Amino acid sequence: MKNPTLNSALVIAEIGTSHGGSLEKAEKLIDAAVDAGADAVKFQWVYADEILHPDTGFVDLPGGKVRLYDRFKALETDESFFRHCLDYARSKNAKFICSPFGLKSLEKLLKICPDYIKIASPELNHFPLLKATAKNRGDIPVIVSTGVSRLEDIEEALGILGTDKVTLLHCITCYPAPEEEYNLRLVKTLSQKFSVDCGISDHSLDPVLVPCLAVSQGAKIIEKHITLSRETDGLDDPVALTPEQFALMCHTVHQSQAVLRHYGSQKGEAEIIRQMEETAGKQRVERILGTGIKTLAPSEKENYGRTNRSLHFLQDMKAGQIITENSVAVLRTEKILTPGISPRFLEAVQGKTLVRDVKAGEGVLFEDFENFEQAIKNN
Structure with a gap:
């Protein structure tokens, strides 16, 4: 070869x-x-x-x-x-x-x-x-x-x-x-x-x-x-x-x-x-x-966060339900859905309780859980 x-x-x-x-x-x-x-x-x-x-x-x-x-x-x-x-x-x-x-x-x-x-x-x-x-x-x-x-x-x-x-x-x-x-x-x-x-x-x-x-x-x-x-x-x-x-x-x-x-x-x-x-x-x-300086190309900017991965809900869920390993996944957002938080938080959301109803496919957000973002920052 x-x-x-x-x-x-x-x-x-x-x-x-x-x-x-x-x-x-x-x-x-x-x-x-x-x-x-x-x-x-x-x-x-x-x-x-x-x-x-x-x-x-x-x-x-x-x-x-x-x-x-x-x-x-x-x-x-x-x-x-x-x-x-x-x-x-x-x-x-x-x-x-x-x-x-x-x-x-x-x-x-x-x-x-x-x-x-x-x-x-x-x-x-x-x-x-x-x-x-x-x-x-x-x-x-x-x-x-x-x-x-x-x-x-x-x-x-x-x-x-x-x-x-x-x-x-x-x-x-x-x-x-x-x-x-x-x-x-x-x-x-x-x-x-x-x-x-x-x-x-x-x-x-x-x-x-x-x-x-x-x-x-x-x-x-x-x-x-x-x-x-x-x-x-x-x-x-x-x-x-x-x-x-x-x-x-x-x-x-x-x-x-x-x-x-x-x-x-x-x-x-x-x-x-x-x-x-x-x-x-x-x-x-x-x-x-070009300059050799790493930045997002103009044609990429609007896709940052959409073509790469974030956390998404896999099914409709109600406020008060607890997130399990089958509730969310690391997916591309792509066309019409909303991007979620970084995949680095996949394990951190396990066991968390929703504070609002969510739809299947939506991106997982910090505000879906009580005091979640602040707890992450404190850690």
């Missing part, structure tokens, strides 16, 4: 759920990714109940408006599906990477021993998942995406996972993500601050700009979605690269890596930037490179 070396990056083809539950299509996507030059393929192990509440809202797809929960429910597959995909990917000399979204999918993923575990951006604050990953991953490396996050969110996640065999991916959680918001100098900032390798998870539509400029900043991983067609109904297909575009990306990324090997890191960085300026313009390239 290929391994990234000095001035080299692991190229990941994010298949996600684009297979639609079809093994035949999954194999075609793996074939397309490998033929295009990917070093690894990445899947998502979906159980709808681990991700969101049924009443979270709707999503517009080529076939029409669909309840988002139902879309995730339709993407559920069994362990044999992922085991087959893992074996097939390795038969093609590609690494197999997969994202779990909760404790159930993590447990099943660990059974098949992936080459990497990927923590997606919305799960950066899924503290039960992070703790279980840290405890049970053994020697399996972990890749952590950092979209729609603040610096303190990354710091808290790494405080749980540790930094051994952990790679960060700078990311913008927006579909598609504007190239000029990517602030790619963050690759160096995050790597230096946390003493880990850093790469990029790119949701922009251009197959060249962000990946190549990320290589100039020392990215050790380049991840981008792949699809057989942008016209199909996969959740991420509209922002994914076709096989031809993915091959172009791999080619230009490898060229950029060759520049770094030839010139060395400093001169190589300047040369890659110069080449990108010839096609995209100096001002645009400078905006894409």
Whole structure:
């Protein structure tokens, strides 16, 4: 199997759920990714109940408006599906990477021993998942995406996972993500601050700009979605690269890596930037490179607290009822529901008595319990 070396990056083809539950299509996507030059393929192990509440809202797809929960429910597959995909990917000399979204999918993923575990951006604050990953991953490396996050969110996640065999991916959680918001100098900032390798998870539509400029900043991983067609109904297909575009990306990324090997890191960085300026313009390239200061991208700001995790009620409850482990869950808020308090308070709310009636799906709030916020602050 290929391994990234000095001035080299692991190229990941994010298949996600684009297979639609079809093994035949999954194999075609793996074939397309490998033929295009990917070093690894990445899947998502979906159980709808681990991700969101049924009443979270709707999503517009080529076939029409669909309840988002139902879309995730339709993407559920069994362990044999992922085991087959893992074996097939390795038969093609590609690494197999997969994202779990909760404790159930993590447990099943660990059974098949992936080459990497990927923590997606919305799960950066899924503290039960992070703790279980840290405890049970053994020697399996972990890749952590950092979209729609603040610096303190990354710091808290790494405080749980540790930094051994952990790679960060700078990311913008927006579909598609504007190239000029990517602030790619963050690759160096995050790597230096946390003493880990850093790469990029790119949701922009251009197959060249962000990946190549990320290589100039020392990215050790380049991840981008792949699809057989942008016209199909996969959740991420509209922002994914076709096989031809993915091959172009791999080619230009490898060229950029060759520049770094030839010139060395400093001169190589300047040369890659110069080449990108010839096609995209100096001002645009400078905006894409950004300041290197970690902030929420403009396109992410309104989603902070919605695409990442918070506590939500699982059923209607009345004032006076006591919270049990089956009353609340760590979920994404997504479309129409109200965000709740941080998942760090999951254990603290157990046994608490409600002071008001609540509806299923609502975010759990401090004011749902008497003197709860003050008690937390005092502790």
